[in-house]
Amino acid sequence: LAIVKRIVERHGGRVWAEAAHAIGQGGGTRLPVEGPAEIAEVAVQLNRTLDALTEREGQLRALSATLEQRVAERTAALERANAELESFSYSVSHDLRAPLRALNGYASILAAEEGGKLSPEGRAHLERIARNAVRMGELIDDLLQFSRVGRDELRREKVELAELARTQAAESREGYPAARVTIGPLPTVSADAAMLRQVFANLVGNALKFSSRRSDPHVEIGAVVREGQQAIYVRDNGEGFDMRYAGKLFGVFQRMHKESEFPGTGVGLAIVKRIVERHGGRVWAEAAPGAGAAFYFTLP
Template identity: 35%
Template sequence: MSNSRSLTRVLTMQFLLLVVVPLAAISILTLQLLTKELDRQITSKNLLLASSMADQVDAFLQDAEMALRQVDAVMEVSRVDERKQRYLEAWIRNYPYFESLQILNRDGRVRYIAPYRPHYTGISMAGQPFYKEALSTGVIYWSPVFISQQTGQPTLTVTLPTSAGMVVGFLNLGWLSDVCIQATRDAPVWGGIIDKEGTIIGHSDRRLVNERTNLGDAGFVRRSLRVQSGTYRDMVQGQDTLISLVAVNRTGWRVGVFQSAAQAFRPVEAMRNIFIAGSCLAVALALFLALWLLRKILNPLADLTNHTRQIADGCYDLVVPTGDFKEFDELAGHFQTMSEAVRSREEDLSGKRQELENSMVTLEKRNRELDQFAYVASHDLKAPLRAIANLSQWMEDDLGPVITGETRRHMELLRGRVKRMENLIEGILQYSRVGRIVTGAEPVDVEEMVQDIVQELEPLGGLSVRIEGSLPVITAERVRLRQVFANLIGNAVKYHNRPVGGNVVIAGKREDSCYAFTVADDGPGIAPVYHEKIFEMFQTLQPRDRVESTGVGLALVKKIVEGQGGQITVHSQEGEGATFCFTWPVQDSTEL
């Protein structure tokens, strides 16, 4: 009972394993998936905004390129210098984001300039990096960004190689900050555009542009220069920031959307907190419902257990209460039926117990009467027998000279029959005492006991009786064990058909929780058909006139051995000797 488990604990643990744990696992998994999806949506939204700004910047640069190509087309068609200059003046007014426009000849000298500056005409630009780069590649060239001395704004030169020379436009990039401001006006973010060196050339905060703030050492800038687009988390001016950057193909710039990570992921944190609170509430509600259901189930069981304990204490008149469930009602009904049956059995058992006690008293009285009868029978039967034996001896002594040999033989036969009758009476008395009279168990040296029995049987003539190995010291009833060995060894000697040269061997050993002993001889043997019969009362295999025997010895041995909890068997074939084996259980705990 101490190893039994509590049903309340088992049901609670099973509920936790089958409901709460899966619910918590599903909640955690769902929370992770939702968090990941919201993170993806937030980063995608930032990246989409950055892509939109990059498209506007690219469109701005494309318009600038198309405008330069339009100038080249007009300049090729027109042959009059004054018209070309007027066209350029008009064109520069229509494209205000160009600070100036220069038309260079094949030698790199300025032929036309708008707005018109006479002192610039004829100046050689062949040594300028933008001229060299465009001349070497033969394609449009976008120069690095620099600060214009005229406007103080970030500016770059756009150089378009033509058949007559080059068209060079000085593009004012102040509009880039306008793009950043307009794109991020309605969002809690700020936009920025950085060139390939990491310098900010457009930003929602124009101050950073004017200060030529450089982010080239920032890890996200270095990473972004290796890919077309991406979203990163990095420290910007000491603040954890979510950054989405998209490349502008024409110039290699990066258009970025910057947002405080704490602010960007605030909805995620809010959703996570709400979800966690909801999950905890769901788990708490599940626990509450589980405990309520457990109480509904376990309370009737507790009542049933209490009534069961009272019934076990003998209160059979209790009525077992019913519960709220059909199964508990059926259980209570069956238990009530069982209680009534137990009460009936208890009443019957009480009556049987009283009958048994009366029978025990009667049996004890009968045993005492039997003991008294055995004593009286032994005394009253043996006394006449001894008198007959003595009388026959006296008659033989008195009639000594006149008695014939036949009469003398009859007298000896009479005394033999008297001796057999005495032995038979003694054997019957011993058999009746086995199991009723118990002597105390004591340590017995079996080897010493066997040696004493063999000495009592001498003279043995030429028959050899020996102990094989050594016999143990055991705890047993000395008288009963001696009776067993005395009968078995005595029978082996008495019935041996070779008084000279015959052998009787006694052996014994410990086997688990018992001792095994054997008494073996090489005498006439016993046919298998008689192996059971020889253990019955008054059964002998040879006529009593040939060998003196009462037929009680082996029956007595079997009763003693089986009374001790052992077994006895015989292994023999006719003409091959006989081996009697018996076991004697270990009685003292110190022997185990």
């Protein structure tokens, strides 16, 4: 367009020069087809180009509007589906509590009043009923917690992660007196303190549990820069796991080890993932069988 501008200015076509400049800036001004033949031809060609650009711009705008509408519709549908799923989980969990309490209660009464009349095998069956009722209660509690994490309002505030980690580590360590827990420097973040407490409770609790069979169980909490972003980590020297199955880690009721080896419901890491993602961060793990595991999360 600079060349065109010089041509039309040389022939006194100030209007054309301004029109050519307007086209270069994305305007819709058309050039008058007049003057010498070569100038008229330039005007014709530029007008054709402008027509094509205008048509293409209209198509792009229409396509953009269509895509935006589709994205909005898909987002709304996904939000509705998530809300329905959370509502369903919450309702089911509450509805299951009543029969579960009855089952556990009758098992306790039967053991207390009729236990002496039962054979050893019968008492073992009764104990198994009570034990599984307790486990079902734990599953329901964790499912309710998972549902609440998605439903509760996110309340951001200034959170000293070091203090939060120390408090949670002290509580979690009560069941593991032999474990060492070291906490390095941690940042201050803007986040929901109650939700982050759940994150540390699950990650530190898992680290203590899976390192409990070591002669010197050790859990380390700290921060490191990964891909230009600060990440918080909880690392242990425990059982670890095969990274081929890392994709299962953060799913509900997904477990890497047998319950007979390490008890748990398989919901904790799903809660961690949901909380971190609600804060706009991400979570991942690194591990090797028998060499411990490290869990990282970011908080933008």
